[in-house]
Amino acid sequence: xxxxxxxxxxxxxxxxxxxxxxxxxxxxxxxxxxxxxxxxxxxxxxxxxxxxxxxxxxxxxxxxxxxxxxxxxxxxxxxxxxxxxxxxxxxxxxxxxxxxxxxxxxxxxxxxxxxxxxxxxxxxxxxxxxxxxxxxxxxxxxxxxxxxxxxxxxxxxxxxxxxxxxxxxxxxxxxxxxxxxxxxxxxxxxxxxxxxxxxxxxxxxxxxxxxxxxxxxxxxxxxxxxxxxxxxxxxxxxxxxxxxxxxxxxxxxxxxxxxxxxxxxxxxxxxxxxxxxxxxxxxxxxxxxxxxxxxxxxxxxxxxxxxxxxxxxxxxxxxxxxxxxxxxxxxxxxxxxxxxxxx
Numbered sequence: 001x002x003x004x005x006x007x008x009x010x011x012x013x014x015x016x017x018x019x020x021x022x023x024x025x026x027x028x029x030x031x032x033x034x035x036x037x038x039x040x041x042x043x044x045x046x047x048x049x050x051x052x053x054x055x056x057x058x059x060x061x062x063x064x065x066x067x068x069x070x071x072x073x074x075x076x077x078x079x080x081x082x083x084x085x086x087x088x089x090x091x092x093x094x095x096x097x098x099x100x101x102x103x104x105x106x107x108x109x110x111x112x113x114x115x116x117x118x119x120x121x122x123x124x125x126x127x128x129x130x131x132x133x134x135x136x137x138x139x140x141x142x143x144x145x146x147x148x149x150x151x152x153x154x155x156x157x158x159x160x161x162x163x164x165x166x167x168x169x170x171x172x173x174x175x176x177x178x179x180x181x182x183x184x185x186x187x188x189x190x191x192x193x194x195x196x197x198x199x200x201x202x203x204x205x206x207x208x209x210x211x212x213x214x215x216x217x218x219x220x221x222x223x224x225x226x227x228x229x230x231x232x233x234x235x236x237x238x239x240x241x242x243x244x245x246x247x248x249x250x251x252x253x254x255x256x257x258x259x260x261x262x263x264x265x266x267x268x269x270x271x272x273x274x275x276x277x278x279x280x281x282x283x284x285x286x287x288x289x290x291x292x293x294x295x296x297x298x299x300x301x302x303x304x305x306x307x308x309x310x311x312x313x314x315x316x317x318x319x320x321x322x323x324x325x326x327x328x329x330x331x332x333x334x335x336x337x338x339x340x341x342x343x
Contacts (some may be wrong), residue, residue, distance in 0.1 A: 225256020
């Protein structure tokens with residue numbers, strides 16, 4: 001039984017009341033459960049799976065009355081032992097650095113740095129892990145952060161996000177949404193431009209499934225969150241727009257910005273994110289949404305134990321991991337909680 005086939009689970013549970021232990025085990029597999037925490041609290045991070053381990057790093061922590069703390073640490077998570085080990089520090093601190101893994105290599109691309117202009121200086125740097133150090137590789141042609149990025153075979157894809165809207169590049173308000181889609185092919189002299197995403201937005205989520213790239217959610221600076229789901233088929237250089245993530249039934253708000261997503265069991269699992277109220281305030285989404293490509297539809301999954309935004313997501317086998325992230329709207333409280341959905 002697929003751990004993500006909730007309907008099948010419910011039917012099986014009803015037919016096996018005489019097997020309480022088995023039923024309880026299956027029920028546990030259908031909910032989020034705690035795992036070893038990331039060694040430090042952080043938000044605005046991404047993750048990749050490289051050589052069977054989850055890797056994440058960088059990010060930020062906002063502390064009242066202090067400058068923004070920007071991380072350079074990385075860590076690797078081994079699922080069988082449920083343990084994190086330190087990885088090589090990034091060459092420079094970054095928040096929103098994009099971790100991507102190809103069949104062979106691990107990359108950290110872009111993100112924001114601190115400069116004399118401000119703490120949201122959008123960068124072009126790209127690094128590859130070479131043994132125990134990060135080595136600089138082909139830079140982006142122009143800055144791009146709060147994007148989504150995946151490795152597909154030996155090729156990297158960096159899609160949407162924010163790029164400087166004018167000459168200024170140092171503060172959050174200097175950045176503008178983009179639909180840009182960049183591709184780095186091994187041996188190429190630079191990043192190439194592929195077909196743009198159908199909608200410019202930032203803070204979306206992406207994963208690879210069935211040889212395609214799936215981009216879900218996100219937000220725009222002027223329009224707020226979107227549940228939009230777009231699928232890119234590299235072999236045809238084509239985008240298709242599919243059923244969007246539904247609005248939150250508890251808040252009425254559209255799930256969108258700051259969410260995370262991974263693929264497991266032939267389905268997409270999207271969760272978390274944040275929403276803002278006009279004039280201040282907002283909240284963090286508790287919902288988990290599961291997308292079935294055969295039905296082109298989303299179904300509610302178990303709510304998160306610890307709702308978060310700006311968190312990282314990755315899947316090892318059929319288990320999806322939700323890693324760290326902000327536990328209140330905006331940057332007020334970064335956490336280190338790690339939870340898993342699946343068995």
